[in-house]
Protein backbone atom coordinates (compact mmCIF):
# COMPACT_ATOMS: atom_id res chain seq x y z
CA UNK A 378 0.00 0.00 0.00
CA UNK A 379 1.39 3.38 -1.03
CA UNK A 380 1.76 6.00 1.68
CA UNK A 381 0.30 9.39 0.80
CA UNK A 382 0.94 11.71 3.74
CA UNK A 383 -1.41 14.64 4.36
CA UNK A 384 -0.35 17.68 2.33
CA UNK A 385 0.86 19.50 5.45
CA UNK A 386 3.40 16.72 6.08
CA UNK A 387 6.17 17.00 3.55
CA UNK A 388 8.73 14.20 3.47
CA UNK A 389 12.02 15.12 1.82
CA UNK A 390 13.54 11.76 1.04
CA UNK A 391 17.33 11.89 1.07
CA UNK A 392 19.80 9.02 1.05
CA UNK A 393 22.02 7.05 3.43
CA UNK A 394 24.44 9.93 4.00
CA UNK A 395 21.71 12.39 4.94
CA UNK A 396 18.61 11.39 6.87
CA UNK A 397 15.18 12.31 5.52
CA UNK A 398 13.68 15.65 6.49
CA UNK A 399 10.07 15.67 7.63
CA UNK A 400 8.56 19.13 7.28
CA UNK A 401 5.44 19.79 9.34
CA UNK A 402 3.53 22.99 8.54
CA UNK A 403 0.84 24.39 10.81
CA UNK A 404 -0.59 27.15 12.98
CA UNK A 405 1.80 26.31 15.84
CA UNK A 406 4.74 27.04 13.57
CA UNK A 407 6.66 25.26 10.85
CA UNK A 408 9.03 22.51 11.85
CA UNK A 409 11.56 20.14 10.40
CA UNK A 410 12.47 16.81 11.94
CA UNK A 411 16.16 15.98 11.35
CA UNK A 412 18.52 17.93 9.16
CA UNK A 413 20.86 15.56 7.26
CA UNK A 414 24.64 15.39 7.04
CA UNK A 415 26.81 18.53 7.07
CA UNK A 416 28.27 18.02 3.57
CA UNK A 417 24.72 18.28 2.16
CA UNK A 418 23.93 21.44 4.16
CA UNK A 419 23.46 23.86 1.27
CA UNK A 420 21.16 21.38 -0.50
CA UNK A 421 19.24 20.89 2.75
CA UNK A 422 18.74 24.66 3.09
CA UNK A 423 17.48 24.89 -0.54
CA UNK A 424 15.14 21.93 -0.09
CA UNK A 425 13.76 23.50 3.08
CA UNK A 426 13.23 26.88 1.44
CA UNK A 427 11.34 25.10 -1.34
CA UNK A 428 9.23 23.05 1.09
CA UNK A 429 8.41 26.10 3.24
CA UNK A 430 7.35 28.22 0.23
CA UNK A 431 8.58 31.49 1.78
CA UNK A 432 7.14 30.65 5.18
CA UNK A 433 9.56 30.85 8.14
CA UNK A 434 11.13 27.81 9.78
CA UNK A 435 10.17 28.01 13.45
CA UNK A 436 11.47 24.72 14.85
CA UNK A 437 14.16 22.12 14.32
CA UNK A 438 13.57 18.79 16.05
CA UNK A 439 16.19 16.07 16.20
CA UNK A 440 15.27 12.43 16.79
CA UNK A 441 18.86 11.79 17.88
CA UNK A 442 22.25 13.40 17.48
CA UNK A 443 24.00 11.24 14.91
CA UNK A 444 25.85 13.23 12.26
CA UNK A 445 23.41 12.27 9.49
CA UNK A 446 20.43 13.55 11.51
CA UNK A 447 21.74 16.81 13.00
CA UNK A 448 24.61 17.73 10.64
CA UNK A 449 22.43 20.37 8.95
CA UNK A 450 21.37 22.03 12.24
CA UNK A 451 24.06 24.70 12.05
CA UNK A 452 23.25 25.69 8.44
CA UNK A 453 19.51 25.87 9.14
CA UNK A 454 20.10 27.88 12.33
CA UNK A 455 22.22 30.31 10.29
CA UNK A 456 19.68 30.60 7.47
CA UNK A 457 16.61 30.71 9.73
CA UNK A 458 18.00 32.62 12.75
CA UNK A 459 14.64 32.75 14.57
CA UNK A 460 14.07 29.00 14.59
CA UNK A 461 14.26 27.15 17.92
CA UNK A 462 16.05 23.81 18.14
CA UNK A 463 14.70 20.95 20.27
CA UNK A 464 16.79 17.86 21.02
CA UNK A 465 16.37 14.72 23.15
CA UNK A 466 17.81 15.22 26.65
CA UNK A 467 20.53 12.52 26.61
CA UNK A 468 23.44 14.48 25.15
CA UNK A 469 22.26 18.01 25.90
CA UNK A 470 25.18 18.73 28.27
CA UNK A 471 27.63 17.83 25.51
CA UNK A 472 25.81 20.11 23.06
CA UNK A 473 25.68 22.96 25.59
CA UNK A 474 29.48 23.01 25.99
CA UNK A 475 30.08 21.47 22.55
CA UNK A 476 32.32 18.71 23.92
CA UNK A 477 33.06 17.40 20.45
CA UNK A 478 35.29 14.51 21.50
CA UNK A 479 32.48 13.07 23.64
CA UNK A 480 30.10 12.51 20.72
CA UNK A 481 30.71 9.62 18.33
CA UNK A 482 31.69 11.93 15.44
CA UNK A 483 35.44 11.50 15.86
CA UNK A 484 35.39 7.77 16.58
CA UNK A 485 33.27 7.09 13.48
CA UNK A 486 35.39 9.37 11.26
CA UNK A 487 32.38 11.60 10.59
CA UNK A 488 31.84 15.31 11.19
CA UNK A 489 29.16 17.57 12.65
CA UNK A 490 29.34 21.37 12.85
CA UNK A 491 28.62 22.94 16.24
CA UNK A 492 25.02 23.93 16.84
CA UNK A 493 22.96 25.26 19.74
CA UNK A 494 19.71 24.06 21.22
CA UNK A 495 16.83 25.81 22.97
CA UNK A 496 14.64 23.08 24.48
CA UNK A 497 14.49 19.37 25.24
CA UNK A 498 12.11 16.72 23.93
CA UNK A 499 11.24 14.44 26.81
CA UNK A 500 9.77 10.99 26.12
CA UNK A 501 6.24 10.84 27.50
CA UNK A 502 5.49 14.41 26.47
CA UNK A 503 3.44 15.51 23.47
CA UNK A 504 3.96 18.43 21.14
CA UNK A 505 1.52 20.30 18.93
CA UNK A 506 2.61 20.47 15.32
CA UNK A 507 0.73 20.85 12.04
CA UNK A 508 -2.49 21.16 14.04
CA UNK A 509 -2.01 17.68 15.47
CA UNK A 510 -0.71 16.18 18.69
CA UNK A 511 2.51 14.18 18.33
CA UNK A 512 3.57 11.84 21.12
CA UNK A 513 7.25 11.55 21.92
CA UNK A 514 8.46 8.02 22.71
CA UNK A 515 11.88 6.83 23.82
CA UNK A 516 13.40 4.47 21.24
CA UNK A 517 16.74 3.23 22.60
CA UNK A 518 18.84 0.57 20.89
CA UNK A 519 20.38 2.09 17.77
CA UNK A 520 21.14 5.09 19.98
CA UNK A 521 20.41 5.17 23.72
CA UNK A 522 18.90 8.67 23.54
CA UNK A 523 16.85 8.37 20.35
CA UNK A 524 13.19 9.32 20.26
CA UNK A 525 10.39 8.70 17.77
CA UNK A 526 7.23 10.72 17.10
CA UNK A 527 3.74 9.23 16.83
CA UNK A 528 0.49 10.87 15.78
CA UNK A 529 -2.36 8.66 17.11
CA UNK A 530 -5.28 9.96 15.00
CA UNK A 531 -3.71 9.27 11.62
CA UNK A 532 -1.41 6.65 13.20
CA UNK A 533 1.73 8.07 11.63
CA UNK A 534 5.07 7.03 13.09
CA UNK A 535 8.25 9.02 12.49
CA UNK A 536 10.64 6.22 13.31
CA UNK A 537 14.15 7.69 12.76
CA UNK A 538 16.64 4.78 12.73
CA UNK A 539 14.64 2.60 15.14
CA UNK A 540 12.75 1.02 12.23
CA UNK A 541 13.31 1.14 8.48
CA UNK A 542 11.32 -0.70 5.84
CA UNK A 543 14.17 -3.19 5.81
CA UNK A 544 15.83 -3.32 9.20
CA UNK A 545 17.10 -0.66 11.60
CA UNK A 546 20.28 1.31 12.26
CA UNK A 547 23.52 -0.11 13.63
CA UNK A 548 23.23 -0.84 17.36
CA UNK A 549 26.13 1.41 18.33
CA UNK A 550 26.35 0.67 22.10
CA UNK A 551 26.99 -3.04 21.35
CA UNK A 552 30.25 -2.07 19.62
CA UNK A 553 31.40 -0.52 22.90
CA UNK A 554 30.50 -3.80 24.62
CA UNK A 555 27.39 -2.15 26.12
CA UNK A 556 24.39 -4.43 25.84
CA UNK A 557 21.67 -2.85 23.67
CA UNK A 558 20.11 -5.60 21.55
CA UNK A 559 17.52 -6.00 24.31
CA UNK A 560 16.71 -2.28 24.03
CA UNK A 561 16.18 -2.75 20.27
CA UNK A 562 13.67 -5.49 21.09
CA UNK A 563 11.90 -3.33 23.68
CA UNK A 564 11.67 -0.49 21.17
CA UNK A 565 10.26 -2.80 18.47
CA UNK A 566 7.78 -4.13 21.06
CA UNK A 567 6.73 -0.56 21.85
CA UNK A 568 6.28 0.30 18.18
CA UNK A 569 4.11 -2.80 17.73
CA UNK A 570 1.75 -1.51 20.45
CA UNK A 571 1.40 1.81 18.61
CA UNK A 572 0.19 -0.04 15.48
CA UNK A 573 1.14 2.69 13.00
CA UNK A 574 -0.58 2.71 9.62
CA UNK A 575 2.19 4.75 8.06
CA UNK A 576 5.87 4.94 8.89
CA UNK A 577 8.22 7.75 7.91
CA UNK A 578 11.71 6.33 8.53
CA UNK A 579 14.97 8.22 8.96
CA UNK A 580 16.23 6.74 5.69
CA UNK A 581 14.38 5.28 2.73
CA UNK A 582 10.88 5.91 1.50
CA UNK A 583 7.82 6.11 3.77
CA UNK A 584 5.89 2.85 3.94
CA UNK A 585 2.58 1.41 5.02
CA UNK A 586 3.47 -2.25 5.47
CA UNK A 587 4.40 -1.85 9.14
CA UNK A 588 3.85 -5.45 10.23
CA UNK A 589 6.11 -6.87 7.51
CA UNK A 590 8.79 -4.29 8.36
CA UNK A 591 8.48 -5.21 12.02
CA UNK A 592 8.83 -8.93 11.21
CA UNK A 593 11.96 -8.22 9.17
CA UNK A 594 13.39 -6.14 12.03
CA UNK A 595 12.78 -8.90 14.59
CA UNK A 596 14.39 -11.45 12.25
CA UNK A 597 17.42 -9.24 11.75
CA UNK A 598 17.72 -8.63 15.48
CA UNK A 599 17.60 -12.37 16.15
CA UNK A 600 20.46 -12.88 13.66
CA UNK A 601 22.54 -10.19 15.39
CA UNK A 602 21.84 -11.57 18.88
CA UNK A 603 22.80 -15.08 17.73
CA UNK A 604 25.89 -13.85 15.90
CA UNK A 605 27.20 -10.46 17.16
CA UNK A 606 30.12 -10.78 14.72
CA UNK A 607 27.61 -10.41 11.89
CA UNK A 608 26.42 -7.12 13.40
CA UNK A 609 30.03 -5.97 13.83
CA UNK A 610 30.84 -6.75 10.20
CA UNK A 611 27.66 -5.03 9.03
CA UNK A 612 28.70 -1.94 11.03
CA UNK A 613 32.17 -1.91 9.48
CA UNK A 614 30.59 -1.98 6.01
CA UNK A 615 28.17 0.80 6.96
CA UNK A 616 31.00 3.02 8.27
CA UNK A 617 33.08 2.50 5.12
CA UNK A 618 30.17 3.02 2.73
CA UNK A 619 29.07 6.14 4.65
CA UNK A 620 32.55 7.65 4.28
CA UNK A 621 32.62 6.86 0.58
CA UNK A 622 29.21 8.47 0.12
CA UNK A 623 30.79 11.58 1.63
CA UNK A 624 34.12 11.45 -0.23
CA UNK A 625 32.79 9.91 -3.51
CA UNK A 626 36.28 8.93 -4.60
CA UNK A 627 39.65 8.78 -2.88
CA UNK A 628 43.04 7.22 -3.49
CA UNK A 629 43.56 3.79 -1.97
CA UNK A 630 46.52 5.18 -0.01
CA UNK A 631 44.53 8.04 1.51
CA UNK A 632 41.61 5.74 2.31
CA UNK A 633 43.92 3.21 3.97
CA UNK A 634 45.26 6.04 6.12
CA UNK A 635 41.68 6.91 7.12
CA UNK A 636 40.99 3.25 7.93
CA UNK A 637 44.06 3.13 10.20
CA UNK A 638 42.88 6.27 12.03
CA UNK A 639 39.26 5.19 12.46
CA UNK A 640 38.82 4.43 16.16
CA UNK A 641 35.55 2.53 15.80
CA UNK A 642 36.79 0.30 12.99
CA UNK A 643 39.95 -0.46 14.94
CA UNK A 644 37.84 -1.25 17.98
CA UNK A 645 35.49 -3.53 16.00
CA UNK A 646 38.50 -5.37 14.63
CA UNK A 647 40.09 -5.79 18.08
CA UNK A 648 36.89 -6.94 19.77
CA UNK A 649 35.28 -9.08 17.08
CA UNK A 650 37.98 -10.15 14.60
CA UNK A 651 41.20 -10.22 16.66
CA UNK A 652 42.73 -13.19 14.83
CA UNK A 653 42.69 -11.41 11.45
CA UNK A 654 45.36 -8.96 10.33
CA UNK A 655 43.74 -5.49 10.24
CA UNK A 656 44.74 -4.72 6.65
CA UNK A 657 43.59 -8.17 5.45
CA UNK A 658 40.32 -7.65 7.28
CA UNK A 659 39.46 -4.29 5.71
CA UNK A 660 40.70 -5.43 2.29
CA UNK A 661 38.19 -8.29 2.53
CA UNK A 662 35.46 -5.78 3.42
CA UNK A 663 36.37 -3.50 0.51
CA UNK A 664 36.38 -6.47 -1.87
CA UNK A 665 33.02 -7.63 -0.54
CA UNK A 666 31.56 -4.12 -1.03
CA UNK A 667 33.06 -4.05 -4.54
CA UNK A 668 31.50 -7.40 -5.43
CA UNK A 669 28.13 -5.99 -4.30
CA UNK A 670 28.66 -2.95 -6.56
CA UNK A 671 28.81 -0.59 -3.58
CA UNK A 672 32.23 0.68 -4.69
CA UNK A 673 34.88 0.14 -7.34
CA UNK A 674 38.66 -0.07 -6.96
CA UNK A 675 40.57 0.95 -10.10
CA UNK A 676 43.95 2.49 -10.89
CA UNK A 677 44.74 3.15 -7.24
CA UNK A 678 41.41 4.87 -6.56
CA UNK A 679 38.32 3.81 -4.65
CA UNK A 680 35.08 5.16 -6.07
CA UNK A 681 31.65 5.17 -4.47
CA UNK A 682 28.98 3.53 -6.64
Ligand SMILES: [Zn+2]
Pocket residue numbers: 441443446519520538546
Ligand atom coordinates in the same frame (compact mmCIF):
# COMPACT_ATOMS: atom_id res chain seq x y z
ZN1 LIG B 1 21.36 7.20 13.71
